Amino acid sequence: MSDKYAPLPEHKFSFGLWTVSNRGRDPFGSEVRPPLAPVDAVKMLAQVGAWGVNLHDNDLVPIDATPAERDRIVKEFKQACDSHGIVVPMATVTLFFDPAFRDGAFTANDPAVRAYALQKTLRAMDIGAELGAKIFVLWGGREGTETDACRRADDAVKRLRHAIDYVCEYSIAKGYGYTFAMEAKPNEPRGDIYMATTGNYLGLIPTLAHPEMVGVNPEVAHEQMAGLNFTHAVAQAWEAGKLFHIDLNDQVPGRYDQDFRFGAANPKSAFFLVKFLEDVGYAGPRHFDAHAYRTENYDGVKDFARGCMRTYLILKEKAARWNADAEIQAIVKEIHEPSMPTPAEATYSPAHLATLLGHTFDRGTLAAKNLPYERLDQLTVEVLLGTR
Amino acid sequence: MSDKYAPLPEHKFSFGLWTVSNRGRDPFGSEVRPPLAPVDAVKMLAQVGAWGVNLHDNDLVPIDATPAERDRIVKEFKQACDSHGIVVPMATVTLFFDPAFRDGAFTANDPAVRAYALQKTLRAMDIGAELGAKIFVLWGGREGTETDACRRADDAVKRLRHAIDYVCEYSIAKGYGYTFAMEAKPNEPRGDIYMATTGNYLGLIPTLAHPEMVGVNPEVAHEQMAGLNFTHAVAQAWEAGKLFHIDLNDQVPGRYDQDFRFGAANPKSAFFLVKFLEDVGYAGPRHFDAHAYRTENYDGVKDFARGCMRTYLILKEKAARWNADAEIQAIVKEIHEPSMPTPAEATYSPAHLATLLGHTFDRGTLAAKNLPYERLDQLTVEVLLGTR
Amino acid sequence: MSDKYAPLPEHKFSFGLWTVSNRGRDPFGSEVRPPLAPVDAVKMLAQVGAWGVNLHDNDLVPIDATPAERDRIVKEFKQACDSHGIVVPMATVTLFFDPAFRDGAFTANDPAVRAYALQKTLRAMDIGAELGAKIFVLWGGREGTETDACRRADDAVKRLRHAIDYVCEYSIAKGYGYTFAMEAKPNEPRGDIYMATTGNYLGLIPTLAHPEMVGVNPEVAHEQMAGLNFTHAVAQAWEAGKLFHIDLNDQVPGRYDQDFRFGAANPKSAFFLVKFLEDVGYAGPRHFDAHAYRTENYDGVKDFARGCMRTYLILKEKAARWNADAEIQAIVKEIHEPSMPTPAEATYSPAHLATLLGHTFDRGTLAAKNLPYERLDQLTVEVLLGTR
């Protein structure tokens, strides 16, 4: 492979501990890969050229660990990260694996579960802070229902808000400096999950006590499970100043959560995503929340990890090529030109209103404007396929 | 049929002019029903017992009408409404039918199209105001793409915001007293539509100049096209004070926009929706944005319209029955009780934090909490099926 | 609850051992229920009123059992079934759980895996035969791909045919008297599974060496995952004489495999299914391949099992009511009458051809035929909701 696609720290490629350590268990089959110790996962990430590692509390510290075990484990992990030159940009908490959370965590009907979930999150924040993380992701994997008979859905919203407000205060009180990135998902493992799309979180955030501390962590697979255009969701988040983190992987629409290698399901939609992130200058981590096929051994896991980063860099190069393509740029210029004289776009004013209402538009002229989008898309396909 | 399900004005059932006047054209077939004049549609709605009628500008006034024609048409329509006791609670604008809008309206690349879309919307607001409408719906049916090469998606967001801000100012300036209800849709007729879900609009609204004037108009079919739980979206909007209008119909997930009779595709999800709206006391119109099968004549259109309202009222009665069912309520009570002593839920304070962090939770106890949701859902099914 | 919906042996309700023994593990969480021994599952099924139990080889006999252990286990299980009056109508084989099958079984690339899969299936047939099963289901859960680079898809078809032909010969040679029921699924746990729909198997069967021995086992969830109309698939299978078994459960389209309680996701589509099965006189087992929510304990598992059967019987009663409803039947009669005189329907003959080609049809008359399907569907909804 060409060196020009080798990952560098400046690319900010990170992987979840849980991704490279994924053992291939699924609803219809047992584990196929032996356990991978967190320090060995860090070593592997260093080998493949990653920049960072992210983790849930229990990816690293067993849920039953004593405080002393917890301290030792975190310390050793930190040392391993340091010695391999791997940073920990993001931490999160598992509020979904243990049977205690089988009806949710922050939104569970049992008040004791809600309190426990909050306590567990605060302790996960401690771990993350100790490891240097400044981004805290919250994915409410069990915050949902199989039957809406169990709870009023607006109560779930209120409970969720309460929890987020609380963790923001805790971060302030402790001086952790966290931003929180909320991760949406429409379903699985619950029949329906509250806050189904990134948009739902963008709607919740302004209702929080500290909206400035909270943004989103859109995930390719989660949006595409619902058949939605992921780049559109990312763009709205970016435009609102809320793109605090991103989870890259791939997914065929309308299916179980596949978490495929980045670009593996649909390289064209991956291209538009990379192009957007690079065009706007997104400066955060490029986190791969994916895992290797269950057919792989750990050599295959490395192939998988390398493939994620390499495909990103290939697509980044193609985005630059697209931007530099004269024919493409000529079309882009043409399609943005007005078809006929028109009042300048401006915010409302009585004067502008008068001009606008007084203007005569010719619908035939508007409809005749040349918009060669087929040609533009075909050129895009050819940049993607490398024949241009 | 029993009289107890007869529609009354207090139920606030409304239909779009375009719904009962739908002539059955689709991508693979021509019209099957003759044109229905707006005044005849109003008459039909009165016959079936509806309370209100909604309209796009061009449902009533042809796009090429002269000002004099426009005035005459609106006046006659108002008289027809008055004589039939039908109100016009909501108006909207078609920014999708004419070829001028083939690349969108507020987000089109052509600045002249954007200006024309704005002008057309202002004039539609005039019509609505004249007819007494206080809710103005905006559905951006063509605001989207088939290829993301054509425009940066964040530019679309900015353009959309500009337009919404403008129309808010216009409503203020004219004293129309409108609230605006934004209607999301994931795709069709565009490959992807911006603001794919109700959540996306909830996220956009707080970034507007007049967020207090703008809410959402969730539509069953549009959310279910993406396989999302509609009641969850409605609940979030309601909880945020943003449920300004609602479009009732039905839809099988993952398909073309079907706009079926309310409750026809899935009566169980329709039940949870009606139950939510009635439980929270939603006081706005129950608008049916649906149309009769293409196999129907206008008698069938009446059957369709009657069916929408009747099913709503049957489900409303079932919701009351559910709330009154002792066994169901006992389960609802039980599932909300704490499994073990737990710190009271409260906003963050140092004292509460200390209590929370000092509390010991027993995960086994949390996991053992009785949550008879299968039983609860089965009882719900039996209320729905009328065997309880 | 009323006794009239109590399950009886004549209803032929069966459950898989794996369904009531399901422990609630999913991709994001560990087991929530303790193990349930096969004999205890049989006892539970007797308690709730089921007629039969089905099993995979390894639901009963551990994959590593010695021949002596196997014999003892099967014998004890048979005794438990007998003492509880539970029959074993169907058996199957797990070719998906063990890591050996991570790339499939009959279609795996490794010839040794294919041979082992065959051997394992023959031994599972021995177990089933010993327990009295006459139906053998084959679900190729791992027969698929994440990348089509790994194998030519037509090779997979050939390999699958080879295996089915082999097991048919084995059944003949041993005198087991099995019929084989092939179960399709579009995806999960593989990215894509070969033989994605029931239709694909209906297409494969005629190419087998013993097509008369092989039919299908359609599953509600598997067809609805792809958004398909399950009743249509069942009807085609029935009409072809190939409905050898059926898996009842429920599923929202376009999602992970939910395996909900029968009728829980969409009672209307469940109604049409039950109505079809009862109308045509399907005489085979009504097998529930579903499992309780992960929020349940074993009392909830019983609620779940009872709910499956009870909903079936309620819908069966409603189907009879639909058939007896005079208004409904009048519409059914009307919609099947010719709109105008027309040549009698007949197989091709020169004489019929001459008549047909000589006939003049009036398209306007054809298009004016009254088809009150909205009314018919609304009446159906009201039968379903119990208001009629």
Place this chain on the structure above:
Amino acid sequence: MSDKYAPLPEHKFSFGLWTVSNRGRDPFGSEVRPPLAPVDAVKMLAQVGAWGVNLHDNDLVPIDATPAERDRIVKEFKQACDSHGIVVPMATVTLFFDPAFRDGAFTANDPAVRAYALQKTLRAMDIGAELGAKIFVLWGGREGTETDACRRADDAVKRLRHAIDYVCEYSIAKGYGYTFAMEAKPNEPRGDIYMATTGNYLGLIPTLAHPEMVGVNPEVAHEQMAGLNFTHAVAQAWEAGKLFHIDLNDQVPGRYDQDFRFGAANPKSAFFLVKFLEDVGYAGPRHFDAHAYRTENYDGVKDFARGCMRTYLILKEKAARWNADAEIQAIVKEIHEPSMPTPAEATYSPAHLATLLGHTFDRGTLAAKNLPYERLDQLTVEVLLGTR
């Protein structure tokens, strides 16, 4: 553009008359392009380098044409084809556009509609035969339901069989030499369409009177609407000797019927399809059943048509490159080798059975087999992206 991707007659690229003549009407908008006369469409196809044109009867001959008009139109069209060097490989019939077919054609409840549909099909076969077509496609666009209350689904199967048997006899009687290619679709314009997938037709064909005359016409979009792997469906059809025709276009899963330019939605799945067709030596037409975006004028339609063919040829070249790549082929070889000694694969015989049952398999060895599918897929992606 490079000449090496120029379409040639040997590539057998065909377009439907209805594809390049598509005027951009959709459910939410009127036509955007002026009518294109059939002879002008042929001229355009010649300009862009196509080999063939396909047509529905009414694409060419208006439904109300007199016999004399019909004869003149067909004759002139044949002359236009001849003079432009365009062949007519396939013909079909529209049984979905006219209101007469609003409840289906061959499966309609009205016997007069069924008879008219048959008559119309026979006359469409006459047109096709006169133009030299040897493939006749049948797509039952209206053969379906919005409510299953209207008809028993097995009756629909019987009616469909009757019609297919009849048209086969007609072809024999007239000596037309047709093969029939059945085209499946899951839904749209009907709520559900019978024979939802290619598999369903593969299942129906063996039950016909002349199965040897009938195969399938799989369409990318129709299978992908249901989220199914199109190449798998094509492979099964091919393996059964039933791939009589193919409709190429593109489609995002779980949406309305998009009919995008070939390769536009997902170039990777298009790659696997092209690779399959070329690897097996499919010799039939490569028919593009797609249309240009509604944003285009007729220059854009040409861009669209050129893009379909060009992308096919680029992917064909990449398929050859994949086959010639040494690293890829080494992996392909490795993954097909047995992990351990195993009985040779053979049809059933008592001797083989004895060998198979006597063999000891080591599950650990089977599970340890190296299957570097991540690497293989990444190499595939890089061939696709042109970096290899």
